[in-house]
Amino acid sequence: MRMRTVGSTPATPGGVARRRLPAPAWLLLALTLVTAIPAHAERWICPDCPSEVVERARGAELVCPGCGTHYTVTEMAPPVAYINVSTRDTEISWFPLADSCRIYRPDGVEGLDDQGAIWVPWTAVEWYIPRMRLLRMINGRELATDYAKDLTYCPSPPKFAYEVTDSLTFPGKPATVFKQQGEYSLAELFIIAFTPEARDSARVRFVKEVEAGKHPRLPRTEPHVMRLPTVAAPPSVAKADLKAEAVVEVRVHESRGIIGAHMVKSTGVAALDSDAMRLAQTVSFSTAGELGVMVPSWVEVHVHYEGTGGRVEVTPARHGFWRR
Numbered sequence: 450m451r452m453r454t455v456g457s458t459p460a461t462p463g464g465v466a467r468r469r470l471p472a473p474a475w476l477l478l479a480l481t482l483v484t485a486i487p488a489h490a491e492r493w494i495c496p497d498c499p500s501e502v503v504e505r506a507r508g509a510e511l512v513c514p515g516c517g518t519h520y521t522v523t524e525m526a527p528p529v530a531y532i533n534v535s536t537r538d539t540e541i542s543w544f545p546l547a548d549s550c551r552i553y554r555p556d557g558v559e560g561l562d563d564q565g566a567i568w569v570p571w572t573a574v575e576w577y578i579p580r581m582r583l584l585r586m587i588n589g590r591e592l593a594t595d596y597a598k599d600l601t602y603c604p605s606p607p608k609f610a611y612e613v614t615d616s617l618t619f620p621g622k623p624a625t626v627f628k629q630q631g632e633y634s635l636a637e638l639f640i641i642a643f644t645p646e647a648r649d650s651a652r653v654r655f656v657k658e659v660e661a662g663k664h665p666r667l668p669r670t671e672p673h674v675m676r677l678p679t680v681a682a683p684p685s686v687a688k689a690d691l692k693a694e695a696v697v698e699v700r701v702h703e704s705r706g707i708i709g710a711h712m713v714k715s716t717g718v719a720a721l722d723s724d725a726m727r728l729a730q731t732v733s734f735s736t737a738g739e740l741g742v743m744v745p746s747w748v749e750v751h752v753h754y755e756g757t758g759g760r761v762e763v764t765p766a767r768h769g770f771w772r773r
């Protein structure tokens with residue numbers, strides 16, 4: 450391609466071109482040498498027939514001998530990605546990535562098979578869970594990947610701006626939503642998928658892997674209690690033989706503290722229930738973690754009334770981190 454361009458340029462200025470046409474031998478030799486250097490071929494998956502492995506030079510068109518399709522770099526990047534950020538779903542524009550990382554390119558992601566690196570076009574990715582180094586292709590085949598943030602691979606992976614929505618839900622008040630904007634690198638996103646359905650199936654896989662203990666270096670961490678309130682039954686209902694328990698489920702946001710509370714076990718006494726609800730919201734927590742990333746979580750605050758005093762206990766909520 451380049452050779453033809455160089456050769457045709459001098460043809461434009463008429464007579465001058467004729468004199469230049471017999472290119473000097475050294476120039477022809479130089480051009481021959483340049484074009485004779487074999488471009489380093491990589492192994493790529495065809496976006497249309499993902500069982501086909503295609504030899505392709507970096508950045509060149511992908512030409513599949515199986516289906517005959519030609520793909521350019523930009524044709525292998527979908528316009529929208531359906532992602533999960535710290536357990537919350539959202540979607541982003543899949544901007545062309547900077548071409549500066551060993552694992553991620555504008556056109557694909559590097560997987561690993563028994564022969565080494567194999568590049569998968571983004572359009573052939575069903576879902577990708579960077580923190581688990583797990584990539585599933587649209588034909589169901591799964592590949593391992595390297596961990597992007599490893600210093601030798603991709604110390605600063607491309608970043609995406611995101612917006613996620615949470616809600617404030619307290620008893621007696623209308624639920625209100627709030628949005629949170631941020632920026633995460635591709636390596637920190639929990640799930641990358643290109644349809645909402647694929648994201649849903651990746652979520653099932655994500656939770657299953659964590660709960661099977663397959664990622665022991667980054668275990669799930671429940672929020673720690675930083676401060677517990679003292680319990681004293683309201684004077685109107687306090688008596689020496691009082692014994693009652695209220696359980697309040699509380700949502701702990703990763704940066705805002707408690708953003709929701711609801712009663713899951715009543716004492717049967719309205720004055721105790723409303724006191725327990727108030728106390729539960731004064732417990733202070735550190736943030737929960739899932740695969741090393743801060744996430745919102747649910748906990749159960751047990752308020753025990755015993756005589757005129759009592760105590761507070763906190764246990765993980767049974768529904769887990771991924772329930773909204």
Ligand SMILES: [Zn+2]
Pocket residue numbers: 495496497498501513514515516517518
């Ligand atoms: Zn093909």
